[in-house]
Amino acid sequence: MKKLFLIPLMLLATLAFAASCNEDEHITDGEGQIIPEENEAEDDMDGTKGRYLVLYCTRTGNTERMAQTIQSTLDCDMIIVEPETPYENDYNAMLDRAQAELDAIEQGNYPAITTSVESFDEYDIVFIGYPIWYSHIATPMQTFLHNHADLLAGKRIALFASSGSSGIGTSERDAATLVPDAVFEESLLLTSGTLGSMDTRIPAWLEEIGANREDNQENANESLDVNIIMANQTITATLEDNSAARDFFSRLPLEVTLEDYNNGTEKIFYPDPELNLDDTPRGCAPTAGDITIYEPWGNVAIFCRDWSESNSLIKIGHIDGNGIEALSVAGDVQVIFERQQ
């Protein structure tokens, strides 16, 4: 079962924010609030709606309107990133604070925020939205990216921003520095002159980067079934329901060379970056066809024959039927892993 993992602190802050907003400022998709209600959140964060997540910060609501438009177009999850110290109402005080926080960030001191996400494994694309502050990413979002750089490694990130008139280039460079191992999609900037056309510009941008509502819903309940395509044959595999398997699945399609290891015992490759092993059970007595991770080296190892139990092995899936026979050939094998339709 898919889960959206958020720490309670963030939930409390989000709920407090929602309670303090006017009715028409709530984060809704027209069918109700996106952030789970208090009871729901306490029971179980079973709120994941598919493969896209929108994260944003906002002071005066422009970026929030962009975030809401993305969210309602894709019908996906959305989370607001909030500073621990609320924004100043006074504009000049806010300018001073922002400048001071940007200076502090340059020294490696990030202002505290109340938002945290435990895992992005479920998501193919994470949308990151922020206002431009002195050409840079607004400081709460800089802190969020800094705090989550490891979890966002390997993820597809789509930046969106609002500004008075400045461009997005400097903030793109901020993001690339804060999350160096992410894969960045084409960004979207709306200025005070173009915010009014967001209803047409945002759907066009989403189409450009290949994000759409149908894919989001299709994948909300998908099973983790995989094709492994070789030169003249395709075999199938079923992945486990754990975070490492989901992280692997989120990176598909993936073309790799499976290297032969230990005289035909395993076919291995090294995912880059390494797969996220949070919440993934350790220990496995591999049988032929098991797809595993060898934790000390971070490599994926597909076993061509049964092997001895090890606490360093983590099972992430199994090749269906007799498919492993096709992989049990001498030498290296070039394959493409892809999701089954």
Ligand SMILES: Cc1cc2nc3c(=O)[nH]c(=O)nc-3n(C[C@H](O)[C@H](O)[C@H](O)COP(=O)(O)O)c2cc1C
């Ligand atoms: C501290 C601060 C710095 C800003 N710096 C810039 C800037 O460098 N260039 C610009 O075009 N707009 C700048 N703005 C304007 C905001 O980027 C713009 O109003 C944005 O749409 C606000 O988004 P929000 O409503 O989501 O907070 C700044 C605003 C603030 C509060």
